[in-house]
Amino acid sequence: MTRELHRPEKRQFGRRTVLWHAWIKVAGRDREACIVRNFSVTGALLEFASETPAADRFQLAIDHFNFTAECYVRHRSRTGVGVYFSDTVLNGQAINGIAPAEVVARIQAERELRRRGPGPARS
Numbered sequence: 001m002t003r004e005l006h007r008p009e010k011r012q013f014g015r016r017t018v019l020w021h022a023w024i025k026v027a028g029r030d031r032e033a034c035i036v037r038n039f040s041v042t043g044a045l046l047e048f049a050s051e052t053p054a055a056d057r058f059q060l061a062i063d064h065f066n067f068t069a070e071c072y073v074r075h076r077s078r079t080g081v082g083v084y085f086s087d088t089v090l091n092g093q094a095i096n097g098i099a100p101a102e103v104v105a106r107i108q109a110e111r112e113l114r115r116r117g118p119g120p121a122r123s
Helices: 100-116
Strands: 016-025 032-039 043-047 057-062 067-076 080-085
Touching: 016 100, 032 100, 043 067, 067 100
Parallel strands: none
Antiparallel strands: 016 032, 016 057, 032 043, 043 080, 057 067, 067 080
């Protein structure tokens, strides 16, 4: 575990640690709940309550950001998968129009608002 904490970042765009409820949809099956543990403009780390889905390709939907994208599994563990977004998504054309870069920008904006705390009262 310690080794993983100090591993150098290999991604071109760093991951953001998050905790979001999300869904995956594998063709021909019902959607399945998951948790997004980290997110970057190129992919995400997903965690499942039970074993990971066997599919190597699926849609990821994050309702909080109205984000839906085609994903491919890059690596998997017993209860999690690391995914990367399809080339279409990486070119800014997510299924419903919001790109991963916009989600990352929203993450940063939300964190900045929380860091600042409540502003002065307005009349």
